[in-house]
Amino acid sequence: MVRTFARPIPLVLTLAFCTFIPVMMAAVRVVQIPLDALPEDSLRLTSVPVAFFLHALAGVLFGVLGPVQFVRALRRRFGTLHRLTGQVFVLAGVGLALSGLALLLQVESIATGLLNAARGVFGVALIAVLVLGVAAARTHAMLRHRAWMIRAYAIGMGSGTVAPVMFPVYLISGEPPTGLTTDIVVVGMWLLTIAVGESVVRRLAFPNHCSPSAP
Ligand code: HEM
Numbered sequence: 607m608v609r610t611f612a613r614p615i616p617l618v619l620t621l622a623f624c625t626f627i628p629v630m631m632a633a634v635r636v637v638q639i640p641l642d643a644l645p646e647d648s649l650r651l652t653s654v655p656v657a658f659f660l661h662a663l664a665g666v667l668f669g670v671l672g673p674v675q676f677v678r679a680l681r682r683r684f685g686t687l688h689r690l691t692g693q694v695f696v697l698a699g700v701g702l703a704l705s706g707l708a709l710l711l712q713v714e715s716i717a718t719g720l721l722n723a724a725r726g727v728f729g730v731a732l733i734a735v736l737v738l739g740v741a742a743a744r745t746h747a748m749l750r751h752r753a754w755m756i757r758a759y760a761i762g763m764g765s766g767t768v769a770p771v772m773f774p775v776y777l778i779s780g781e782p783p784t785g786l787t788t789d790i791v792v793v794g795m796w797l798l799t800i801a802v803g804e805s806v807v808r809r810l811a812f813p814n815h816c817s818p819s820a821p
Contacts, residue, residue, distance in 0.1 A: 621673045621759075624799075627773050628766030632665035647782055654712045661705035667698035669766075672759040692743075695755075696736050699762055703732040721789040724796060725765070732761045753807040760803025764796035771795075 638644045639659045644652065651658045671691055674680065681688045707729045715722050739754030768791060775783045 621676075621763075624767040624770065625669045625672075625763050627769035628763070629666055629669035631769075632662040632669070635659075635662035636666060650716075651709060651713055654708060657705045657708035657712070660701055661709060664698045664701035664705060665766075667694060668702050668759075668762055671695040671698065672763065675755065676759075692755075696740055699736045699758055700733055702762055703729045703736075716784055718786050718789045720786070721792055724793045728761050728764065728796065732758060735761060749811060753811065756803050756807050756810075757800070760800045764799035765792065767799045768792045768795035 635644070635648070636659070638648075639652070639655065639662065671694060675688065675692055675695055706725060710722060710725050710729070717725075735754050735758045739751055739758055742748075742751035742754055771791070772783050772788070
């Protein structure tokens with residue numbers, strides 16, 4: 607499975623599938639917040655409107671640019687563009703984490719302590735990993751740079767990969783799924799996403815490791 611993910615097209619398609627719902631949801635919020643057209647269960651977040659808006663906007667940019675940045679053919683042919691969009695990706699990632707932490711600290715949560723702890727840990731981890739990714743690019747350590755950026759994307763988007771499971775529940779019940787079982791599934795999927803990201807990093811670093819013909 608990881609071999610498949612290590613190839614560019616399956617990787618990008620898988621990322622796009624897993625992140626489509628959270629990215630679309632964030633895009634809808636980007637429009638709804640300035641129009642004052644939010645659904646009732648998101649209204650509590652308007653107590654910190656700037657952080658809420660920035661979080662949604664950063665989520666869209668981070669979610670859309672991530673898969674594009676990983677396409678090797680684009681990196682090779684459009685190196686300058688890759689660097690430019692990479693800077694936006696990093697800023698969006700840092701903005702996503704900082705605004706997520708601001709929401710966590712300033713809005714009364716309806717989630718359990720487990721999910722909130724995960725949000726805190728992964729929010730801080732996302733900033734740290736992006737800093738390491740930028741530092742690696744500055745020293746032209748491109749393998750290390752790519753590894754940290756894959757990890758950053760997995761950490762940032764990990765909270766949303768549960769959406770293909772949870773969104774149908776939301777549509778059927780009409781209410782966002784909550785409670786300990788839901789949060790265990792969300793955190794589990796978050797950890798699984800990070801583990802898959804790590805496997806891709808290893809696969810790219812040691813391309814022949816899993817090959818049947820490897821010595
Ligand atoms: C490290 C990554 C992330 C952290 C720490 C984080 C943190 C948070 C927190 C604390 C909330 C408020 C939850 C509540 O009280 O209901 C929230 C809401 C939200 N997040 Fe994130 N988030 C992260 C990643 C993302 C990503 C990648 C996206 C989109 C692509 C995203 C989109 C949203 C949206 C749209 C909401 C508002 C949900 C609603 O309207 O009810 N977040 N996030």
